[in-house]
Amino acid sequence: MRFATISDRLSLITASDTVIDLARASRGRFGPGIQDAYQRWDELLEFCATVAEEGTPLSDVPATAFGNPAPNPRQVFAIGLNYADHAAESSFAVPEEPPVFTKFVTSLTGPHATIALPPGKVDWEVELVVVLGRTAHRIAALDAWRYIAGVSVGQDISERDRQRVGPAPQFSMAKSYPGFGPIGPVLVTPDEFDDPDDLELGCLINGEQLQKGRTSDMVFPVPELIARLSAITPLLPGDVIFTGTPAGVGLGRTPERFLRPGDELVSYVRGVGEMRHLMVAGY
Numbered sequence: 001m002r003f004a005t006i007s008d009r010l011s012l013i014t015a016s017d018t019v020i021d022l023a024r025a026s027r028g029r030f031g032p033g034i035q036d037a038y039q040r041w042d043e044l045l046e047f048c049a050t051v052a053e054e055g056t057p058l059s060d061v062p063a064t065a066f067g068n069p070a071p072n073p074r075q076v077f078a079i080g081l082n083y084a085d086h087a088a089e090s091s092f093a094v095p096e097e098p099p100v101f102t103k104f105v106t107s108l109t110g111p112h113a114t115i116a117l118p119p120g121k122v123d124w125e126v127e128l129v130v131v132l133g134r135t136a137h138r139i140a141a142l143d144a145w146r147y148i149a150g151v152s153v154g155q156d157i158s159e160r161d162r163q164r165v166g167p168a169p170q171f172s173m174a175k176s177y178p179g180f181g182p183i184g185p186v187l188v189t190p191d192e193f194d195d196p197d198d199l200e201l202g203c204l205i206n207g208e209q210l211q212k213g214r215t216s217d218m219v220f221p222v223p224e225l226i227a228r229l230s231a232i233t234p235l236l237p238g239d240v241i242f243t244g245t246p247a248g249v250g251l252g253r254t255p256e257r258f259l260r261p262g263d264e265l266v267s268y269v270r271g272v273g274e275m276r277h278l279m280v281a282g283y
């Protein structure tokens with residue numbers, strides 16, 4: 001199944017590409033906010049399996065009506081250096097433990113937005129985002145996908161100077177300016193994919209492809225991340241995990257390249273959809 005926030009309302013996109021407003025279709029059993037739905041995810045899936053309602057054709061919905069499908073998580077986890085080719089371009093060894101940081105919730109935004117560039121070196125990182133559908137604590141990798149509501153496209157926008165400020169490298173602030181955490185356009189449940197551990201992802205700037213990878217190349221695949229994170233921290237319904245980026249970021253290029261006002265960044269995961277962001281001078 002595919003879910004989305006369309007005009008700020010929780011929506012189901014059916015297999016025949018119609019859009020159903022779930023608050024209306026359920027006569028208020030579910031509210032219009034998608035974030036609350038993750039608390040009752042199994043119940044929502046059950047309802048959606050039986051919902052019979054005329055929807056709006058998906059083709060009538062403008063791309064800009066789609067919002068962030070996980071706008072208010074209680075926790076956001078992000079994983080660094082989770083693809084060997086990206087670790088190499090960043091001059092790091094392939095990690096034996098996943099480096100973990102957060103993107104603060106105010107950095108999150110939807111799949112179609114302008115992003116104001118702060119001073120410094122603002123870089124792109126396309127990532128698979130996973131959203132939890134159940135509380136996961138001390139979960140084995142083998143069971144992990146059962147705790148995931150779905151996947152979406154994410155960008156872990158990063159300001160590279162700020163990342164190195166301080167006595168030791170720190171990521172969270174440098175990756176948390178407003179707009180630095182886009183997610184969207186839809187949330188796709190794991191059962192929609194032949195293999196949810198092998199998805200193509202990539203990004204383009206002004207039509208030029210700069211990143212292209214496959215999630216099967218992750219150092220720590222999604223189930224392993226769930227196992228390692230949940231061994232320490234309970235993961236809560238609606239929590240978001242940015243799972244790391246493949247090679248092709250601006251910092252790893254010769255010469256280095258960073259986002260400029262006027263650039264259009266398109267990010268995609270095949271089978272999920274694409275996001276489109278315009279960079280503007282904002283500071």
Ligand code: ZN
Binds near residue numbers: 125245
């Ligand atoms: Zn990242």
